[in-house]
Amino acid sequence: MSNAQRALEHAKTQRSAYMSGFSELLRIPSISTDPNYKAEVARCADWVRDEMRRIGMKNCQTIPTDGHPVVYGEWLEAGADKPTVLIYAHYDVQPVDPLNLWVTPPFEPTERDGKLYARGSEDDKAGVWANLKAIESILAVDGKLPVNVKLFFEGEEESGSPNMHPFVAGNKDLLNADLFVLCDGEFVRDQPSIVYSGRGIVAAEVTLTGPDHDLHSGTYGGTVHNPLHLAGKIIGSFHDDAGRIQIPGYYGAVRDLTAAELANLEQLWARTGVQFKERSGAAHFWGESVASTAVRATALPTLDVNGMWGGYQGPGTKTVLPSKAGFKVTMRLVNDQDPVEIGRMFKDYVMSFATETVSIEVSVPVAGYPFSTQFEGAGVEAVQQALVATVGKRALMERAGGSVPIAGMFQRELGIPMTHLGLGPGDNIHSPNEYIVIEDFYLAIDTAIHVLYNLISFK
Amino acid sequence: MSNAQRALEHAKTQRSAYMSGFSELLRIPSISTDPNYKAEVARCADWVRDEMRRIGMKNCQTIPTDGHPVVYGEWLEAGADKPTVLIYAHYDVQPVDPLNLWVTPPFEPTERDGKLYARGSEDDKAGVWANLKAIESILAVDGKLPVNVKLFFEGEEESGSPNMHPFVAGNKDLLNADLFVLCDGEFVRDQPSIVYSGRGIVAAEVTLTGPDHDLHSGTYGGTVHNPLHLAGKIIGSFHDDAGRIQIPGYYGAVRDLTAAELANLEQLWARTGVQFKERSGAAHFWGESVASTAVRATALPTLDVNGMWGGYQGPGTKTVLPSKAGFKVTMRLVNDQDPVEIGRMFKDYVMSFATETVSIEVSVPVAGYPFSTQFEGAGVEAVQQALVATVGKRALMERAGGSVPIAGMFQRELGIPMTHLGLGPGDNIHSPNEYIVIEDFYLAIDTAIHVLYNLISFK
Numbered sequence: 001m002s003n004a005q006r007a008l009e010h011a012k013t014q015r016s017a018y019m020s021g022f023s024e025l026l027r028i029p030s031i032s033t034d035p036n037y038k039a040e041v042a043r044c045a046d047w048v049r050d051e052m053r054r055i056g057m058k059n060c061q062t063i064p065t066d067g068h069p070v071v072y073g074e075w076l077e078a079g080a081d082k083p084t085v086l087i088y089a090h091y092d093v094q095p096v097d098p099l100n101l102w103v104t105p106p107f108e109p110t111e112r113d114g115k116l117y118a119r120g121s122e123d124d125k126a127g128v129w130a131n132l133k134a135i136e137s138i139l140a141v142d143g144k145l146p147v148n149v150k151l152f153f154e155g156e157e158e159s160g161s162p163n164m165h166p167f168v169a170g171n172k173d174l175l176n177a178d179l180f181v182l183c184d185g186e187f188v189r190d191q192p193s194i195v196y197s198g199r200g201i202v203a204a205e206v207t208l209t210g211p212d213h214d215l216h217s218g219t220y221g222g223t224v225h226n227p228l229h230l231a232g233k234i235i236g237s238f239h240d241d242a243g244r245i246q247i248p249g250y251y252g253a254v255r256d257l258t259a260a261e262l263a264n265l266e267q268l269w270a271r272t273g274v275q276f277k278e279r280s281g282a283a284h285f286w287g288e289s290v291a292s293t294a295v296r297a298t299a300l301p302t303l304d305v306n307g308m309w310g311g312y313q314g315p316g317t318k319t320v321l322p323s324k325a326g327f328k329v330t331m332r333l334v335n336d337q338d339p340v341e342i343g344r345m346f347k348d349y350v351m352s353f354a355t356e357t358v359s360i361e362v363s364v365p366v367a368g369y370p371f372s373t374q375f376e377g378a379g380v381e382a383v384q385q386a387l388v389a390t391v392g393k394r395a396l397m398e399r400a401g402g403s404v405p406i407a408g409m410f411q412r413e414l415g416i417p418m419t420h421l422g423l424g425p426g427d428n429i430h431s432p433n434e435y436i437v438i439e440d441f442y443l444a445i446d447t448a449i450h451v452l453y454n455l456i457s458f459k
Numbered sequence: 460m461s462n463a464q465r466a467l468e469h470a471k472t473q474r475s476a477y478m479s480g481f482s483e484l485l486r487i488p489s490i491s492t493d494p495n496y497k498a499e500v501a502r503c504a505d506w507v508r509d510e511m512r513r514i515g516m517k518n519c520q521t522i523p524t525d526g527h528p529v530v531y532g533e534w535l536e537a538g539a540d541k542p543t544v545l546i547y548a549h550y551d552v553q554p555v556d557p558l559n560l561w562v563t564p565p566f567e568p569t570e571r572d573g574k575l576y577a578r579g580s581e582d583d584k585a586g587v588w589a590n591l592k593a594i595e596s597i598l599a600v601d602g603k604l605p606v607n608v609k610l611f612f613e614g615e616e617e618s619g620s621p622n623m624h625p626f627v628a629g630n631k632d633l634l635n636a637d638l639f640v641l642c643d644g645e646f647v648r649d650q651p652s653i654v655y656s657g658r659g660i661v662a663a664e665v666t667l668t669g670p671d672h673d674l675h676s677g678t679y680g681g682t683v684h685n686p687l688h689l690a691g692k693i694i695g696s697f698h699d700d701a702g703r704i705q706i707p708g709y710y711g712a713v714r715d716l717t718a719a720e721l722a723n724l725e726q727l728w729a730r731t732g733v734q735f736k737e738r739s740g741a742a743h744f745w746g747e748s749v750a751s752t753a754v755r756a757t758a759l760p761t762l763d764v765n766g767m768w769g770g771y772q773g774p775g776t777k778t779v780l781p782s783k784a785g786f787k788v789t790m791r792l793v794n795d796q797d798p799v800e801i802g803r804m805f806k807d808y809v810m811s812f813a814t815e816t817v818s819i820e821v822s823v824p825v826a827g828y829p830f831s832t833q834f835e836g837a838g839v840e841a842v843q844q845a846l847v848a849t850v851g852k853r854a855l856m857e858r859a860g861g862s863v864p865i866a867g868m869f870q871r872e873l874g875i876p877m878t879h880l881g882l883g884p885g886d887n888i889h890s891p892n893e894y895i896v897i898e899d900f901y902l903a904i905d906t907a908i909h910v911l912y913n914l915i916s917f918k
Contacts (some may be wrong), residue, residue, distance in 0.1 A: 033775030095777055098673075159775055199677070203776040212740035217789055218658070218861035221700065221761035223752050225745035228764040228786070232694025239688055243681065276682075281671035281782070284815045286684035293682050303679035305687040306779050308768030312787065317662040317825055319789050320765050323740075327687070328771065330676055332776050357745045366776055402677030402778075430675045430779060 003142050004453040008446055011137040015442055018133045019116070019302075021051070023109040025091075025125055026118040032068050032092035032159045041155050045069040048091050048128060048153060055136035057151065063171075065163035068092060068155030072174065073243060075135070078146045083459035084148040085452070086177035086416070088125030088406070089423075090157035090182060093120035094430045101432035115426070115435040122424035122436050126444065127183035128153050130423040132446035146456045150177055154406060157184070160203055160366030161405045168406075168413045177416055179379045181451070182407055185400075185422030187444040189437075190396040191271070192387050195297070195420045196373050200333030201403035202343045203366035206234070206350055207326045208310075212356045217321040225357035227325040228310045230415055234353050235327060239301050243287025246304050247349045253336040257299050257300055261399075268396055269294035281425075298399035301342075303331040331368075332403060339367035368405020373418035378458045380419045386450030390443045421451060445448075462601050463912040470596040470904055471799050477592045477904065478897065482509070482568040484550075484584055485577040487508035491527050491551035491618045500551055504528040507550050507587060507612060514595035516610065522630075524622035527551060527614030531633065534594070535607045542918035544911070545568040545636035545875070547865075548586030548643060548882075549616035552579035555888045556622055560891035574885070574894040581883035581895050585903065586642035587612050589713045590884040593907035605915045613865070617642070619825070620865045627872045629744055636875055637918055638838045640910070644881030646903045648896075651846050651854040653839060654879045656757070659792030660742035660862040665693070665809055666721070666785045666820045667769075676780040684816035687769045693812050694786060697762050702746025702755075704762050706808045712764050712795035716758050720834065728753035757858035760801075761791040789825075791862065798826035828862025832877035837917045839878050845909030849902045880910060 001009070011018070030044035031037040045062045048071045052060040057073035071091065076084070096106040096119050104110040106119035131151065138145055152175060154164060168175060185195055208227035215224060240246055257265065275295065277285070285293050289303075291300055310325030312318035331346065333339055343364035354360040374380050375397060384394050411418060425440030460468070470477070489503035490496040503918035507530045511519040516532035532548065535543065555565040555578050564571040565578035590610065597604055611634060613623060616697045627634060644654060667686035673682060687732040716724065725916055728735075732753065736744070744752050750759055769784030790805065792798055802823035813819040834856060845852050870877060884899030 033773070033777065035774060075471075095771070095773060095775075097771065097773065097777075201677070201778075210741065214741060216861070217761070217763040217765055218660070218791060219756070220739055220741075221763040221789075221791060221860070222746055222755040222759060223744050224739050224741040225702075225743075226763050228767050229694060229698055231767070232691045232697070232764070234695070235688060235691025236693070238691075238693035243684075278715050280674060280679055282679075282683040282816065284684075285682050286816045287681055296681045297678070302676070302682060303693065304676040304680040304685050304778075304780055305770065306676055306777055307772050307781070308687055308784070309768055309772045310691070311764065311766030313766045313768045317787065317789060318765055319660075321763055322766075325767070328776065330680075330776065332677055332680060357741070358744045394796065400677075401680070402675065403683075430777070433675050 002200035004449060006141040007137040007330055007449050011133065011143045011445055011449065014137065018445065019438065022129050026109040026121055027107055029107045030092045030120070030155065030459070031095050032156045033095055041068045043154055045071050049073070051132060052151065054175065055132060057135065058138040065167050067159070067163040070155065070167060071153040073151045073241040074149065075145050077243055078145055079149045082147045083178040083455055084150065085455055086152060086175055087131050088148045088152050088154070088180065088181045088182050089131060090124045091094045091128050092158050093125065094158050098432065099241070103208050103433055111154065111438070114438055116438055117435040119434055121434055122426035123429035123434065124157065124184045124424065126424035126441065130441070130444045130448045131183060133445045134452060137449055138452065146453050149452070150175065157406065159376060160201065160368060162366060163407050165409050168409060172414065175414060177454070179455065180410060180414065180416050180418040182373065182404060182418060182420045183423050184404055185420065185424065186421045187425040187440065187447070189391050189425060189440045189443060191393060192391060192422070193398040194383060194395040195398050195400040196375050197399040198371050198404045198407055199400065200337060200339050200370035200404060200408055201366065201368045201405055202331045202333065202339045202346065202364060204329045204343065204346055204362060204364045205326065206329070207324060207361045208358050209324050211321070211323050213398065214323050215321040215452065217319045218319050224321060225355070227358050228320050228322065230353060230358045231310060231325040231327060235305055235308065242289045244290055245301065247345055249345055250301065253338065254301060255335045264397065265294050265399060268290070268398060293299045299334055301334055301337060305329055326439055332401065333370050335370060337370065339369060343367050368403055369408030369412060371408035371411050373420050377417065379417050382451055382458060383419055383421050385454050386447045388446045389450050398454060425447060463908060464672055465600040466596040466908050468594065468904055469600045473596065474901055481588050484588060485568040485580055486566055489551045489579070489614065490554050490616045492554055500527045503550055504530050504614055508532070510591060511610065513904050514591060515598040524626050524643050525794065526618065526622040527627060529614065530612040532610045533608065534604050537604055537607045539607065540918070542588065543609065543916055544914055545609045545611060545634055545639045546590050547611050547639065547641050548590060549583045549613040550586070550587050551614045551617050553582065553617050557891060559618070562892055570897070573897055575897055576892055576894045578893055580893055581885035582888035582893065583616065583643045583883065585883035585895055585900065589900070589907045590642060591902045592904045593911060596908055599909060605912050608911070609634065623865050624868050627869060631873065634873060638914065639869060639873065639875050639877040641832065641877060641879045642882050643863070644879060644883065646884040646899065648850050648899045648902060649883060650668065651850060651852065651881070652857045653784045653842060653854040654857050654859045655834050656831040656858040656868060657829065657861060657863045658859070659699045659791045659796060659798050659867055660825065660827045660864060661792065661798045661805065661823060663788045663802065663805055663823045664785065664820060664897035665788070666783060668783050669817045670780070670782050673782050676778045679780050683780060684814070686817050687781065689812060689817045690767065690769060690784040690786060692730045693809055694767065701748045703749050706892040707806055708804055709760065712797065714766050714794045716754070724753050724758065724858060725751065727855055727857065732910055758793055760793050760796055762788060764788055767772065779832040787836060791860065792829045794827060794829060798828055816860055827862050828867025830863065830866035830870050832879050832890050838876055838877065841910050841913035842878055844913050845906045848909050849906045882907060
């Protein structure tokens with residue numbers, strides 16, 4: 001029996017213990033976007049650090065940032081001839097609204113029909129946990145890892161990683177490695193995929209102020225500018241009816257896909273497009289005259305209003321002309337779109353609506369660069385062979401519509417090869433009733449074990 | 460000494476008795492909006508009916524509706540050559556929250572510094588009581604009234620009069636009269652006013668549904684129509700940049716003010732405009748190229764979004780493409796604008812934005828007609844001369860920006876001339892520590908006495 005097989009056997013005997021440890025991790029509400037949860041995020045970081053130590057990792061620590069702490073641990077005794085692998089995942093989670101749509105509470109992990117329901121179960125505590133349990137399994141049977149490993153678990157991915165850039169720039173030695181494995185994403189047993197490209201992101205928040213206090217709309221309507229009206233005008237102006245973004249210069253740095261990329265994308269879409277549409281819950285797609293859905297979903301930039309508010313939202317009628325209105329926006333960027341420049345463009349555009357009757361404030365707190373990882377090579381192949389061993393299939397090479405801001409930044413700051421390994425076998429990320437399929441999660445852990453063995457000859 | 464003078468003298472001798480009777484009325488918590496007070500509203504109706512009987516009115520009765528009872532009484536022995544005057548007031552009151560801000564309990568009438576504090580003391584038990592005491596004073600000294608009188612006291616004005624339309628439509632003979640006197644409003648000794656016009660109102664709520672559940676905007680942005688974007692387009696389209704409402708046909712039934720009305724309005728505005736602006740808290744007015752602020756505030760229709768919502772409203776960023784968005788609207792109508800027709804126009808306009816990618820629902824739960832009472836004529840003049848006799852001043856003729864839905868309904872259903880007589884000399888209506896100034900309330904009773912004598916020659 002090979003070392004890998006012994007580790008896999010060990011993981012099998014530990015399944016129940018591994019799942020109960022996972023539930024402990026899922027019980028910590030590490031919501032990074034909400035300042036009220038700051039202490040819980042810190043508690044989660046400490047918990048993960050302690051677990052790293054317990055399984056035999058070295059130099060385990062939480063490293064403070066201006067936001068939430070990074071959890072770091074390493075095991076570097078494989079020898080200088082072995083590669084060093086830097087594994088990334090994030091331990092923070094999305095908010096839980098609307099809470100009333102959760103069948104069971106988001107931070108009380110609950111098993112139903114072979115699924116474990118909890119916020120963060122897929123995104124991305126699965127990535128944290130599968131790696132920890134893979135390492136634990138190997139160290140338990142082997143006393144050592146096949147390669148040098150650095151674990152880097154972020155605590156503010158769901159807030160757009162505002163402090164990761166200075167952190168990485170200031171810790172290049174600590175994070176130096178031969179390969180960066182990005183463990184954030186889905187593990188799909190039937191047909192896994194490797195994301196080789198992700199979009200950049202800019203997040204912005206707009207606040208409009210009309211009169212200095214709420215007014216009676218029967219008395220002041222028509223004489224005082226209602227900031228909700230101007231918010232509507234701005235939101236309504238972002239897209240034309242076809243769905244094309246109207247901010248001047250927005251598409252300036254967008255490049256067409258190469259013929260090979262386009263062929264790969266459309267080929268992939270032929271397999272996944274139906275499911276994409278089913279899962280969307282949309283009867284009809286939108287923007288089809290702009291480009292094909294496969295291209296719009298991954299190779300074009302977007303601008304979405306994620307929330308808007310103002311005035312009275314309760315039952316019945318309230319004749320109020322509110323003082324304030326606001327909305328939140330995220331934009332997804334591709335290719336050479338620079339998030340700093342796009343953020344400035346957005347701000348200038350929105351500010352151009354300000355009048356003497358309604359003032360506008362725009363903040364652009366989050367910006368992340370687009371990224372592309374290896375399309376082929378030994379790093380990707382280590383993941384591919386691991387998947388062949390666990391689910392019997394090679395992964396498809398995919399472009400992601402979403403963003404991993406840290407990936408683009410990593411690529412720019414560290415300049416090391418990257419590959420992607422999704423370890424979350426579930427659904428409903430960022431939505432109520434997030435879950436993982438428990439049986440498939442065991443395969444994800446097995447895959448993480450295989451990857452470490454497969455990387456022995458990477459260097 | 461004229462009959463009127465003898466009645467006034469009598470009222471003077473009865474002041475203390477009248478005030479203690481008023482306190483009895485104020486002790487009954489006739490809160491019409493709260494179902495828990497249904498029995499108290501009924502008890503108040505019975506009490507008022509008994510008081511009507513006691514002072515010599517005939518055919519006194521409480522008439523049940525699907526909501527709270529109407530109190531009706533009449534005295535029709537003045538002769539067929541005398542006019543019949545239908546006097547309206549309402550005996551129900553507003554809720555009392557926040558209770559902790561009341562210095563003395565809202566239903567324990569308490570005198571402090573010449574003021575009587577109690578919920579309903581101004582709005583509108585003052586209207587009920589001043590008329591009852593005026594009639595009592597006249598009947599006591601004269602044995603008869605100078606005109607035929609019908610008293611119609613409503614019990615659900617503070618709940619939006621949901622059952623008054625069917626009641627009035629079903630009792631046209633009972634309520635038939637030559638003049639309708641609307642006794643709801645302030646009695647301001649220093650400068651009284653007569654409200655001769657109020658705007659109608661239509662309230663609507665719009666719900667937009669895109670995908671059938673919330674989606675990740677990184678995955679689905681640009682391919683699935685975001686209902687917030689369409690909500691913005693609709694809200695943003697309601698007004699042009701000048702502030703003119705863009706719904707086709709919206710201004711169709713709006714008439715220009717007469718030269719006399721306009722002159723009166725601008726004259727009034729010269730006195731009140733500065734305070735209006737100060738109270739608005741707006742640095743600059745809006746819509747000034749459409750019409751003067753005085754005209755926009757009272758003589759033109761409006762459309763205000765009172766609330767909008769959708770997606771994530773908490774702190775930080777959430778990359779959600781929400782399933783639903785919504786907003787609430789109220790419109791104020793003038794002249795011949797029919798709220799049912801405007802409601803339909805609004806609905807048609809908003810529904811025209813619906814696409815195969817976002818569905819729209821529009822509900823129009825509230826509609827009230829605009830009204831205008833007499834601007835000049837014998838009815839108004841009877842009130843004016845009464846005020847000259849009691850406070851030494853003619854009233855200003857005012858257009859209200861707000862709405863009195865029952866007044867518009869009355870006008871349409873009964874088709875009789877109307878005038879307005881405010882009998883509540885106090886402040887803090889709908890707020891804690893509502894009160895009347897006791898000395899001024901005696902003047903209000905005197906004014907009601909004068910009005911009845913002044914109307915002898917109305918017919």
